[in-house]
Amino acid sequence: METLYQFVQLSKSERLQxxxxxxxxxxxxxxxxxxxxxxxxxxxxxxxxxxxxxxIKLSVPGPQIFAESNADSFEAAAVSTIKDLDKQLDKKKGQMQKH
Known part of the structure; x- marks a missing residue:
């Protein structure tokens, strides 16, 4: 998987990446x-x-999957966003297997 990062009006953080x-x-x-x-x-x-x-926007077969979180730190926001994506991906995987 190719991962692209963008820090909007922030300096790049290798640790966060x-x-x-x-x-x-x-x-x-x-x-x-x-x-x-x-x-x-x-x-x-x-x-x-x-x-x-x-x-985070994920490219998958079909429509892209998107999630966004707002938290008290970037790490907490990333974890929350990824949990949301995991739920969406699980649903998508179930739909893909039915066809």
Missing amino acids: TFTDEKLNKIEKKYDFITRAEVHFKKNHADDKNGFICN
Whole structure:
């Protein structure tokens, strides 16, 4: 799976990329039909407590899968986003097997 990162008005963080890669690799092993992931990190300055946003778009057969989370840290937002994606991928996998 190809993974692209974008840090919106932030400096690039190798630590955050490594953390997110580890989490994405777990779902890639579970769902082998994922071809690409686009990860975006941004900070919402208006909301101080939960202003860390992570959104991830996955390229899979059919429509792309997207999830976004807002948390008190980028790591927590990434984990929450990936959990949402895991649920969507599980549903998609079930639909793919029925056909």
